[in-house]
Amino acid sequence: MNEWGITGGHESGIVYLVGAGPGDPGLITRRGYDVLHHADAICVDALVDPVLLADVPEEVERYYVGKHAGFHTLKQEGIQELIIRLAKEGKRVVRLKGGDPFVFGRGGEEALALREAGVPFEIVPGVTAAVAASAYAGIPITQRKMACFAMMLTAHEMPDKDSSCATLPWPEIAKLTGGTIAGYMGVKTLPKVIERLVEGGMNPETPAALIERGTMGGQKVVTSTLMKLAVDGQAAGIKPPALFVIGEVVSLSERINWLNPAPLAGKRVMVTRPARQAMPMVQSLQHLGATVLPAPTIKVAPTYIEASWKRMLSQPDRGGWIIFTSENGVRYFMEGLDKAGQDVRFLGRFKIAAIGSGTRDELASRGLKADFVPSRSTTAVLSEELPAHLEKGQWVIRVRGNLGDTNVEKALAAAGAEVQAQYVYETVTAPLNDLVRAWVHDVAPDIIAFTSGSAYSGFQEQWGEEADSLLRGAKLASVGPFTSRIIRDEGYEVAIEADPYNVTGLVEAIREDCEV
Numbered sequence: 001m002n003e004w005g006i007t008g009g010h011e012s013g014i015v016y017l018v019g020a021g022p023g024d025p026g027l028i029t030r031r032g033y034d035v036l037h038h039a040d041a042i043c044v045d046a047l048v049d050p051v052l053l054a055d056v057p058e059e060v061e062r063y064y065v066g067k068h069a070g071f072h073t074l075k076q077e078g079i080q081e082l083i084i085r086l087a088k089e090g091k092r093v094v095r096l097k098g099g100d101p102f103v104f105g106r107g108g109e110e111a112l113a114l115r116e117a118g119v120p121f122e123i124v125p126g127v128t129a130a131v132a133a134s135a136y137a138g139i140p141i142t143q144r145k146m147a148c149f150a151m152m153l154t155a156h157e158m159p160d161k162d163s164s165c166a167t168l169p170w171p172e173i174a175k176l177t178g179g180t181i182a183g184y185m186g187v188k189t190l191p192k193v194i195e196r197l198v199e200g201g202m203n204p205e206t207p208a209a210l211i212e213r214g215t216m217g218g219q220k221v222v223t224s225t226l227m228k229l230a231v232d233g234q235a236a237g238i239k240p241p242a243l244f245v246i247g248e249v250v251s252l253s254e255r256i257n258w259l260n261p262a263p264l265a266g267k268r269v270m271v272t273r274p275a276r277q278a279m280p281m282v283q284s285l286q287h288l289g290a291t292v293l294p295a296p297t298i299k300v301a302p303t304y305i306e307a308s309w310k311r312m313l314s315q316p317d318r319g320g321w322i323i324f325t326s327e328n329g330v331r332y333f334m335e336g337l338d339k340a341g342q343d344v345r346f347l348g349r350f351k352i353a354a355i356g357s358g359t360r361d362e363l364a365s366r367g368l369k370a371d372f373v374p375s376r377s378t379t380a381v382l383s384e385e386l387p388a389h390l391e392k393g394q395w396v397i398r399v400r401g402n403l404g405d406t407n408v409e410k411a412l413a414a415a416g417a418e419v420q421a422q423y424v425y426e427t428v429t430a431p432l433n434d435l436v437r438a439w440v441h442d443v444a445p446d447i448i449a450f451t452s453g454s455a456y457s458g459f460q461e462q463w464g465e466e467a468d469s470l471l472r473g474a475k476l477a478s479v480g481p482f483t484s485r486i487i488r489d490e491g492y493e494v495a496i497e498a499d500p501y502n503v504t505g506l507v508e509a510i511r512e513d514c515e516v
């Protein structure tokens with residue numbers, strides 16, 4: 001057992017059956033979040049928000065086991081075999097399920113299979129849809145003097161079919177008063193459910209609601225009466241996943257309803273930024289109500305070129321300028337410095353030039369301030385403006401990745417500096433994961449955001465033949481003119497462009513576009 005109280009490891013595996021909550025990724029429990037971030041393998045269902053996995057390290061194995069049209073996914077037995085096999089390999093396996101694992105989630109079956117196979121497991125409950133979707137719709141599922149019980153049922157299979165739910169006692173349920181009924185998986189069968197309840201004697205005027213995608217960006221709520229719920233729901237275009245709630249408490253939603261319409265509500269935004277840097281952008285968009293898909297198209301890996309570091313460190317008394325043009329540059333330079341046995345004091349004899357607020361924030365988080373910032377955040381402007389601050393023959397270290405041109409180096413050398421390019425990271429195409437693929441096939445994105453030309457090239461490489469229809473089917477948003485040009489040169493329209501040319505500017509531009 002480690003400091004998290006998380007057992008398992010390489011001799012004996014374990015399976016955590018974890019409830020991810022109903023949709024809003026903030027509604028996973030603390031325990032669920034902790035085990036997720038200590039997993040060796042994760043198996044996820046269709047309804048789980050991909051944002052939950054966005055900051056799980058890349059090397060953690062991911063299995064998408066959601067039932068999904070057009071996908072070759074596993075049957076229940078297959079899922080059970082998979083988690084048992086992974087645990088027997090000694091892995092800490094997280095089986096992540098929507099809502100609560102034991103509420104219409106087949107968690108019980110999985111637990112029994114694990115017990116039978118002798119695999120240790122732990123259950124991490126989650127917030128179930130009946131509770132969470134109602135809460136986000138302003139419906140207290142119980143209320144003193146109004147609802148003294150709450151019933152969860154599934155209307156998936158109706159009495160005329162031979163199923164376990166054939167035994168649902170509809171006439172008796174119809175006679176219950178003073179409580180709330182929450183129905184899972186019941187969009188299709190709702191007219192039948194209503195028919196049985198009314199036949200059984202339930203008041204047709206009982207307040208009733210349908211909640212689609214409760215707690216998610218695209219949450220839709222229809223309040224009505226029992227009699228009219230199916231018709232009103234259909235008119236509003238309610239689709240699964242949706243929950244129906246029947247009972248007096250629904251009448252409170254008019255007064256308790258607290259969720260403000262967010263500017264990006266219902267918008268599906270794909271963020272192609274590398275996983276490691278994507279979170280602030282993902283969170284800002286979520287905050288504005290968007291449903292965000294973190295779909296990194298490129299990934300950045302550190303490079304450590306020994307000779308280059310040796311050269312830099314072999315001149316201990318020499319100062320000069322050091323140029324950072326990206327957050328990655330700062331991060332991987334500092335990592336390299338650490339690897340070389342040095343620390344932040346090394347920079348004491350250098351002046352720092354920086355482009356972009358993200359770069360400056362990354363510097364600031366390490367207690368460093370830029371001495372020079374060009375008037376516009378581009379390398380071209382930096383090349384023009386920095387020479388005025390240089391002394392003849394001064395040493396300039398340009399921290400960079402493998403992509404992009406060498407114009408800065410050339411311009412500063414022409415201005416008389418001794419320029420050293422210090423390569424500290426490289427950018428490669430990220431593999432496409434099934435969770436992203438499933439999300440996109442489910443409903444295509446409304447907006448695809450590119451924070452660099454390389455993110456766009458990575459997108460093309462990742463999606464191959466499917467790239468074209470995705471790019472034509474969505475509004476494309478770009479971080480600035482350089483990225484826009486790369487996209488436009490390939491014949492696609494860029495509808496949204498950031499100004500200032502950074503992530504904050506991009507999020508703001510997306511918001512403005514959606515307001516029009």
Ligand code: SAH
Nearest residue numbers: 099100103105128129184185213214242243
């Ligand atoms: N284990 C899950 C339920 C899985 S069954 C839980 O505890 O919530 C799937 C059904 O749950 C859907 O058909 C729908 O009825 C309901 N559901 C799940 N997430 C929902 C959401 N965000 N909003 C409304 N209903 C939801």
